[in-house]
Amino acid sequence: MRHGGRILVDQLARNGVELAFQVPGESFLAVLDALHDHPTIRTVTGRQEGGVAMMAEAVGKLTGRPGIAFVTRGPGATNAAAGVHVARQDSTPMILFVGQVPLAMRDREAFQEVDYRRMFAPLAKWVAEIEDSRRIPEYVARAFHLAMAGRPGPVVLGLPEDVLSREVEVADAPPVMAAVPRAAPADAAAVAERLAGADRPLVLVGGGGWSAAASEALVRFAGAWEVPVATAFRCQDHFDNRHPCYAGDLGIGADPELATAVAESDLLLAVGTRLDEITTGGYR
Missing domain, CATH: 3.40.50.1220 (TPP-binding domain)
Structure with a gap:
């Protein structure tokens, strides 16, 4: 059994992630615990979410694989929007993970609650929110695929707090390989x-x-x-x-x-x- 945060970080490692940028927040503590314990992923802590989003965007530019950033809900998400916008305009693969209020609190104007699908729709290739801990491998694999497929760009995934803390039994998804287009x-x-x-x-x-x-x-x-x-x-x-x-x-x-x-x-x-x-x- 693994909690959702551990499952998510394990998917990042399977996809070759060696560097993740974040500004800590209470909405994704389970992810922070898993990153702290992980032997191969280096975590860089920033002072402001816009900075970590820009750093993740830069990694995507340099490597051709999605740069990874974690920010907390509400103001953390709005601060990170600038980096997502740059990734969209520059066709850079990037995945922004955003903490979210627990599932039972949604649509009640909970503290720092934001509808990420509506907020990031004009900026990202795909915006989704994970509602089932058992589907974390599926969502992460799709995020990697979409960030690199066709015209590369940013993907945003919302992470409800209770989805990250819940322990479930689930298999890891296989790593995602980017399709390489070639001229006929x-x-x-x-x-x-x-x-x-x-x-x-x-x-x-x-x-x-x-x-x-x-x-x-x-x-x-x-x-x-x-x-x-x-x-x-x-x-x-x-x-x-x-x-x-x-x-x-x-x-x-x-x-x-x-x-x-x-x-x-x-x-x-x-x-x-x-x-x-x-x-x-x-x-x-």
Whole structure:
């Protein structure tokens, strides 16, 4: 028999989590006990929930696996919302676990009670609340899957206090593996044909999920085709800034010459990036 907090932390370990960020709160004490005792997960305690959410988001960016943050209910959740918003806009895998009032107290305007489904709906890929301790492995596995599937992003799971403290018998879920998309040979050939026929091509890179190997492959690609590469907002490290093919970044206050080059290009190859407000200079 394990209590819900122990079950949850065991699922994190099975999914390769080595680092968790949190600001302590009474609503998830069972999780804190399990983290304290766990031999392989390092717990970092922050001073404010916005900080730990940002740290978890940064881990997601660097590793391609969901960054993990725990915050308490009410103000803890609202403070953490900024990090969730960044993860959404930057396509970063992240899971925010939020303490919640006991099940019997819900919908009574209990102390610091918040409806997380409504609060985080515009910010997260999926928001759920675990109501049965036996389903914790299922919910955690789905959270990992959704955070990494398709366009990566943040997931929020509410943790009622009594669900975490209840002891149940349940098997662990298998670890979640991220699906790796690959271009079909025909699509790659079509892109090569378009590049060969372009007079003023430009590659724009951004989004989440980039690794050192992917960046190095992009450098080889750009060098082979002698094509300029620009980076999207907050993605300057996706391409070697010292490389002869580096054209600059389309962030706030972008170089006017780069903006002109984008506007005059006859082929814009967008790799991994959203064409967001900042990158496009106001959707122009």
